[in-house]
Amino acid sequence: MNTLEVNGQQIPTDEEGYLANLEDWTRDVAEAMAANEDCSLTESHWEVISFLREYYQEYEIAPAVRILTKAIGKKLGKDKGNSKYLYELYPNGPAKQACKYAGLPKPTGCV
Numbered sequence: 539m540n541t542l543e544v545n546g547q548q549i550p551t552d553e554e555g556y557l558a559n560l561e562d563w564t565r566d567v568a569e570a571m572a573a574n575e576d577c578s579l580t581e582s583h584w585e586v587i588s589f590l591r592e593y594y595q596e597y598e599i600a601p602a603v604r605i606l607t608k609a610i611g612k613k614l615g616k617d618k619g620n621s622k623y624l625y626e627l628y629p630n631g632p633a634k635q636a637c638k639y640a641g642l643p644k645p646t647g648c649v
Contacts (some may be wrong), residue, residue, distance in 0.1 A: 539558060540548065544567050549567060550562070554644065555638055556637075562641075573623075583628075583636075585614065587640045589609075590606070593608070594640070600633070600643050602645050602646060607624060624636075633645045
C-alpha cells in the first residue's frame with residue numbers, strides 16, 4: 539500500500555495513486571495528488587471534479603471518458619463537453635486523472 543502525505547497525515551493509496559478509502563478525500567487531498575503530477579488545479583479543474591463527485595454519488599460508478607464527455611456536455615455546455623477541452627485540463631486522460639483527483643475509483647475500461 540502506498541501513501542500520500544497531506545497536512546502531515548498519511549493517506550493510503552493504491553499503486554496508481556487512487557485513494558484506498560473514498561472517505562479520505564478532501565480538497566487538500568486533490569491538491570496534493572495534482573501537485574505530485576505537476577498540475578495546479580484551476581476553477582475549470584474543480585468544475586470537472588465536482589461534476590464527477592456528483593455523478594459518482596448518483597450512479598455509484600466512475601464514468602469512462604466517452605460517457606464523461608457526453609455528460610459534461612449536457613450539464614456544462616458543448617464548449618466543455620468535448621475531448622479537446624478535457625484533455626487540455628487532464629492530459630493523462632480526463633476520466634482517469636480527473637477521477638483520481640476527485641477521490642473516485644479508476645473508471646472501468648481505463649488502462
